[in-house]
Each structure stands twice: as structure tokens, then as C-alpha cells.
Amino acid sequence: MDRILVNGGRVLKGEIPISGSKNAALPILAATILCRGAVTLKNVPMIRDITSMVAVLRTLGAEVRVERKENRVTVNTERIVRPEAPYELVKTMRASILVLGPLVATLGRGRVSLPGGCAIGTRPIDIHLAGLEALGAEITLEHGYVIAESRRLRGGYFRLPFPSVGATENLVCAAALASGRTILENAAREPEIVDLADFINAQGGAISGAGTERIEIEGVGSLAPREYSVMPDRIEAGTFLVAGAITGGRIAVRPMRRVWLASFLDTLDQAGVPVAVEDAEERITVSPPYRFRPVEVRTAVFPGFPTDLQAQMMVLSVLTEGESVYHETIFENRFMHVAELRRMGAHIEIVGKSAHVRGVPFLSGAEVMASDLRASAALVLAGLIARGRTTVTRVYHIDRGYERFEEKLAAVGADILRDRDAANEARMGS
């Protein structure tokens, strides 16, 4: 299993290229099931979760061509014959559930293994299923699978009890080909939902209101394939902006837009990190002088502070004098990075769903273990500022959501490398 080795203390400087968004590419790949013929997606990040979704599409019978160097994926779903996503694939990536809506919309039937929980929480799909029923699907659960069936989905009204990102995506896809109009209330407003709607509309769909809590979808007869480029990954961008700030350096991320990260950038500002936004150039920069101040962060659905940047932001607070407080309101167990940060010397107390961080003068490098995608990234960030060597194991978590993570950091001055075997350890020196 690969490990990432990092020697702390380097000041990062430079511009980091941001890859396509994992959380936009996944629902868009699932939505290719709605299209007749071959659809080419550009700016697709070459990461493990994309590989998993491609495996799911191939299992369904789709033809998928992946051109890694060009970050391009071409999908032809016309010959999908088996509308079934099996357990061994779904267990590796819960986002596989996103094929359910498109399958029942095009083939009248979808059978997907129930995703089960994961490290950050139980993550049920009750809202996905209630929404599909509101569109006329018949839902049955058997042997750990969910089956959704309908001769022809019909437009309907559904108010989501919680603005679930995945449920909104599944329902937008299902409604795109339903007969009649669908209204989704209390829908998720994340930028990735807008990207999905833009993709479907580019194929001839009729979706309006994406990005607001009320989305209207006029069902259309079919969708014709048109090339589409995925939006950049705002969570990757936020991760690298924290890396720049905590090392005392100057880091720009590009392409990125303020509107996709407004709440996070406001929090950086409150934390004493000067942020420069050049929207015309689609570039965001953090640069000294840094006078870190304690912050109170409450994760929330968009446009609130993204839960996917909670662990990374906490690393900034770990060395900030005073007490910062992090309230995780989206997932029930998203503080796995805390125990590992403590082993590096951080002072963090968990009380209920809040983490109280008291700044310490320094962190010490250690061997730490990743447990979920964003916690892993946070541990690498901690390694950038710790004294000595940090070894992060189980980096397959990082590979799920970050393209060339350590290469991009090394390119702006980090003393970091991926240890595929012991030989590298010697190369790292003391």
C-alpha cells in the first residue's frame, strides 16, 4: 500500500492547476445513461472514484473510453442491457447509487446494491427513494439491493426533507425524461448540481432553477449527446489554499471562482488569511502577512461552509493561538482526523458534534493513518507544517478524490513524495 512521506517546514509558492470536480463528474457520468449515443466529457479528473464509476457503467453494459492524459471520458450507454450495479462495486463507492435515477428513467428499471455506511456516517438513501416514488417509481428492497421500477416516470412534486446533494442529483436525472413537469423543493444548491443541470440541458434537457432550492424540470422525450466540460474542483482548490496559508507561503489556485467557495473564503479571511480573488482570470490567491486568529466554523449545506473542507481548515486552527470551534452538522462522524492530529501534538477536544481546538506552538511529524478522503488530505497538510517527517498511510483514500496530490504540492516547493516501496524512504533523507 502506498504511503506519502512529507518533511515539514517548507514555504509553498506558486500556482496550482485545479482538476475537474470529482463531485460534478460523478453525477454527470451517471447522467450519461440518459443520453442516446456517445457522450464525451472533458476535464474529468483521473482519480479512483472516477475509475469506480466507469466500472459501474461498464457493468451495466455501457461502452466507456478513458483517455487519461487528456482527462477525457467517452460513454456510449445505448447497449446498456443489465440495469444492475452489484454490491462489490457499490461498496467501494456509495456514489454508485447515482445510476438508479437514470436507469429507471431510461430502462424503466434499476437495481442497485444498497450503499451501506462508510467511515463518515450511515448515509442512508431514504430521500432518494421517497423522491423516486413521488415520480411514480415502485421501490422494493430485497437481499441488500434496492429496485426502482416504472413503465414511464411521470413528473411530480417533491419536497426534500433535507437538501441532500445525491438525492437532488438522482431526482433531477429521473425527472429529465419523465412525462410532464417536476418541481423539487428544498433541493440542494451546490455548484455541482448546477453543473449537472447544465450538462443535461446541453444534451437537450429542460431544467431551470438549479442552484436554488426550487428546481423545475420539464421532462423531454430524449437527450442527444453533446460534448461537455466538467467544472473545476472547489474542494481541491480550498485544500491547496489552506496549504499555502499554513506554510506561510503564497499560493494561487486556477481555475476557481469566488462564488463556489464564498463561505470558506470568508472564513479564511476571518482566520487572518489575506485572500485575493481575480474572478476574470478565475484565480484565487492567498499570501502573507498571515496573522492567524481563532475561528468558529459551522459546516452547512451550500452556500454555507462545506463539510468537505472542515478537516483541512482545522489544520490551520491547530497552530492558531486561542480556541477555535468546529461544529460538524452534516455528517455524524467526520472528526476522524482529530485523533491523528492529536498524535502530532494538536490540542483538540470533541464535545458532542463540536471540536474545540486550542492552538499549540508546533506539531511533530508522526506516522498517521488516513481514514476518509478529506481527513487524509488534512493529515498531509499537517505534515507540511510539522517538525520532522510525517508518513501518511492508506493514501488510497486520497487517490479517491485528488489527482496527483503530492505532485502538485511538490511542484510548489513541498518536500513530499509517494513511497511505493522502501527505496524512496532512503531518498527522502532525514
Ligand code: EPZ
Ligand atoms: C455529497 O455526498 C458529496 N459526495 C460528499 O462529498 C459531500 O460531503 C456531501 O454531498 C455533502 O456536501 C458526492 O457528491 C459524490 P448528502 P452525498 O446526500 O450526496 C443525509 C467528498 O469528500 N442523507 O447531501 O452522499 C446523509 O446521511 C464527499 O467528496 C439522508 O439522511 O451527501 C448526510 O448526513 C464526502 N438521507 C447528509 O444527508 C438521504 O437519502 C448529507 O448527505 C441522503 C442523505
